[in-house]
Amino acid sequence: xxxxxxxxxxxxxxxxxxxxxxxxxxxxxxxxxxxxxxxxxxxxxxxxxxxxxxxxxxxxxxxxxxxxxxxxxxxxxxxxxxxxxxxxxxxxxxxxxxxxxxxxxxxxxxxxxxxxxxxxxxxxxxxxxxxxxxxxxxxxxxxxxxxxxxxxxxxxxxxxxxxxxxxxxxxxxxxxxxxxxxxxxxxxxxxxxxxxxxxxxxxxxxxxxxxxxxxxxxxxxxxxxxxxxxxxxxxxxxxxxxxxxxxxxxxxxxxxxxxxxxxxxxxxxxxxxxxxxxxxxxxxxxxxxxxxxxxxxxxxxxxxxxxxxxxxxxxxxxxxxxxxxxxxxxxxxxxxxxxxxxxxxxxxxxxxxxxxxxxxxxxxxxxxxxxxxxxxxxxxxxxxxxxxxxxxxxxxxxxxxxxxxxxxxxxxxxxxxxxxxxxxxxxxxxxxxxxxxxxxxxxxxxxxxxxxxxxxxxxxxxxxxxxxxxxxxxxxxxxxxxxxxxxxxxxxxxxxxxxxxxxxxxxxxxxxxxxxxxxxxxxxxxxxxxxxxxxxxxxxxxxxxxxxxxxxxxxxxxxxxxxxxxxxxxxxxxxxxxxxxxxxxxxxxxxxxxxxxxxxxxxxxxxxx
RNA sequence: GCGCUCGUAGCUCAGGUGGAUAGAGCGUUGGCCUCCGGAGCCAAAGGCCACAGGUUCGAGUCCUGUCGAGCGCGCCA
Numbered sequence: 124x125x126x127x128x129x130x131x132x133x134x135x136x137x138x139x140x141x142x143x144x145x146x147x148x149x150x151x152x153x154x155x156x157x158x159x160x161x162x163x164x165x166x167x168x169x170x171x172x173x174x175x176x177x178x179x180x181x182x183x184x185x186x187x188x189x190x191x192x193x194x195x196x197x198x199x200x201x202x203x204x205x206x207x208x209x210x211x212x213x214x215x216x217x218x219x220x221x222x223x224x225x226x227x228x229x230x231x232x233x234x235x236x237x238x239x240x241x242x243x244x245x246x247x248x249x250x251x252x253x254x255x256x257x258x259x260x261x262x263x264x265x266x267x268x269x270x271x272x273x274x275x276x277x278x279x280x281x282x283x284x285x286x287x288x289x290x291x292x293x294x295x296x297x298x299x300x301x302x303x304x305x306x307x308x309x310x311x312x313x314x315x316x317x318x319x320x321x322x323x324x325x326x327x328x329x330x331x332x333x334x335x336x337x338x339x340x341x342x343x344x345x346x347x348x349x350x351x352x353x354x355x356x357x358x359x360x361x362x363x364x365x366x367x368x369x370x371x372x373x374x375x376x377x378x379x380x381x382x383x384x385x386x387x388x389x390x391x392x393x394x395x396x397x398x399x400x401x402x403x404x405x406x407x408x409x410x411x412x413x414x415x416x417x418x419x420x421x422x423x424x425x426x427x428x429x430x431x432x433x434x435x436x437x438x439x440x441x442x443x444x445x446x447x448x449x450x451x452x453x454x455x456x457x458x459x460x461x462x463x464x465x466x467x468x469x470x471x472x473x474x475x476x477x478x479x480x481x482x483x484x485x486x487x488x489x490x491x492x493x494x495x496x497x498x499x500x501x502x503x504x505x506x507x508x509x510x511x512x513x514x515x516x517x518x519x520x521x522x523x524x525x526x527x528x529x530x531x532x533x534x535x536x537x538x539x540x541x542x543x544x545x546x547x548x549x550x551x552x553x554x555x556x557x558x559x560x561x562x563x564x565x566x567x568x569x570x571x572x573x574x575x576x577x578x579x580x581x582x583x584x585x586x587x588x589x590x591x592x593x594x595x596x597x598x599x600x601x602x603x604x605x606x607x608x609x610x611x612x613x614x615x616x617x618x619x620x621x622x623x624x625x626x627x628x629x630x631x632x633x634x635x636x637x638x639x640x641x642x643x644x645x646x647x648x649x650x651x652x653x654x655x656x657x658x659x660x661x662x663x664x665x666x667x668x669x670x671x672x673x674x675x676x677x678x679x680x681x682x683x684x685x686x687x688x689x690x691x692x693x694x695x696x697x698x699x700x701x702x703x704x705x706x707x708x709x710x711x712x713x714x715x716x717x718x719x720x721x722x723x724x725x726x727x728x729x730x731x732x
Numbered sequence: 733g734c735g736c737u738c739g740u741a742g743c744u745c746a747g748g749u750g751g752a753u754a755g756a757g758c759g760u761u762g763g764c765c766u767c768c769g770g771a772g773c774c775a776a777a778g779g780c781c782a783c784a785g786g787u788u789c790g791a792g793u794c795c796u797g798u799c800g801a802g803c804g805c806g807c808c809a
Contacts, residue, residue, distance in 0.1 A: 146749085150748085155752095166790075170789070409735060416807050418807085425807070425809090485802090485804085488803075488804065489804055516802080583745090593758095594758085597758085598771055600756090607771090669746060672757090680774090683764090694767060697767070
């Protein structure tokens with residue numbers, strides 16, 4: 124049990140003794156307030172007992188049993204504040220690895236799901252980075268995570284790009300990135316005044332796609348997409364193809380389940396005559412039109428019905444899909460794909476989620492709520508509650524709406540190229556020796572990709588992002604390079620200590636020599652598990668990104684701290700023996716915290732900067 | 733019209749289940765290398781937390797309303 128949990132229990136016991144059981148909140152005391160952790164519990168107790176909060180706090184202070192590691196308690200007016208034993212606390216933090224109480228349950232996260240007809244643009248980056256970071260965070264929190272990427276291989280967009288290829292007799296030179304090349308045909312077709320007369324040909328391609336005849340063509344685009352996503356650091360477990368979702372009978376099975384619901388009907392008259400309709404008003408109050416058409420009166424399926432079938436499958440409501448390995452990712456893990464000729468999933472390896480997170484932009488809020496409601500309609504109330512739409516605001520480009528069709532976009536590949544180039548340029552300016560090293564490109568890669576990822580997730584997903592080079596690729600301020608720099612600095616201290624023969628593992632440490640400055644840093648490190656828990660709770664990685672900044676700020680402030688005489692107050696290597704080893708151990712733990720935290724959002728620490 | 737999301741410093745954003753004097757970055761101004769890395773640190777200036785009510789011992793946070801912004805509302809995908 125960690126310290127805060129122990130404090131909470133202690134306060135609650137004391138409150139119970141006073142005759143007023145409470146749910147005590149333990150929080151860090153604000154700067155300039157006495158103590159390290161405190162609770163406003165006296166307010167609640169005073170109210171229950173009809174007494175003065177300050178007196179209650181004083182009473183609690185006398186009564187509360189201090190857990191180990193707490194040196195004293197003090198009532199500050201109505202607040203009850205605890206002072207930690209500095210040496211014991213820091214030692215505890217240093218010796219305790221990052222770990223989370225294991226959470227059970229499998230989580231399926233769907234992200235990316237980019238139409239396979241054109242290269243990714245900067246707007247897609249947000250989706251990929253959000254989804255990939257959530258996957259990392261949920262894994263760290265102890266969940267089993269399966270990342271799925273939905274391939275819409277029967278859609279109009281894929282058909283148009285493939286049609287353009289033959290219509291314009293385009294030939295790929297084998298050099299240009301394949302998805303970019305396909306995208307050019309798509310843009311050309313949509314700028315072609317003759318396009319309205321080409322519908323027949325496009326339609327024919329759609330039929331061939333549905334028949335699975337062009338799977339190989341689509342796969343080439345998908346592989347090009349994955350190259351982009353891998354470069355960003357994203358990883359996948361399974362590709363689900365729309366044609367397979369349909370071909371596996373998910374639609375039929377889902378409709379069979381919904382047939383049994385009292386919320387679905389086959390109206391025989393009125394505007395929905397002949398259709399299969401779902402009434403979602405109980406799950407989506409306030410709608411003008413509570414009915415959702417699932418099957419048209421001609422028997423064909425609405426898109427929503429396919430989505431519902433897929434979502435039902437993710438939760439394991441039925442089986443029927445076949446799978447085979449698709450390719451190997453940069454870490455050597457196999458990415459699987461649905462496939463007509465694959466093997467049945469006898470071990471129930473895929474799907475069967477306890478929770479499903481769909482990363483889709485906020486324009487899909489309404490359709491996603493319909494999909495979610497369908498679980499309620501099917502009588503799966505618990506699964507409905509654990510069906511999460513991670514909704515984010517669509518990215519604009521210099522104030523303009525991004526449009527792949529009209530070619531108004533900056534590609535994800537170009538953005539990453541530019542980010543790495545800028546990082547390399549800055550490196551050459553401020554650290555020419557480093558820029559001449561053999562690993563300069565790897566350093567620039569980590570900085571550039573880190574900067575982009577961080578820019579895409581440091582704010583809440585509901586925030587609009589207007590992509591501008593200067594801020595997306597900024598290397599100062601609230602950015603990944605700021606955090607990376609702090610981590611590199613920490614490593615630099617450790618390296619020099621090792622060169623000088625000092626222990627960095629706490630051997631020979633005099634913990635009691637540590638000061639309040641050091642304590643502040645240790646308290647920041649200790650927050651990581653709570654941060655992860657909160658990120659999981661709110662389904663957003665921005666919490667982790669903000670924490671990474673806090674960690675770096677705390678370290679930089681500590682690193683530069685001056686005493687009253689204006690001399691460095693925390694110089695590790697020049698600290699007296701004992702204190703030096705304690706501080707080195709703290710820096711070593713902090714360095715790990717940087718790596719652990721940045722890894723949660725898919726950012727790597729460079730060897731040097 | 734209805735629904736969803738949002739409104740915090742000049743700009744971009746943080747702000748655990750409501751708790752102590754609302755915090756960062758960018759920009760502006762002024763400082764800091766006799767000291768482990770200046771992509772850094774310190775300081776100053778900058779706030780009716782959109783507005784009005786309400787709940788509460790306590791509201792940036794919860795509720796209602798108003799104003800403003802974005803998005804969505806098809807037997808399309």
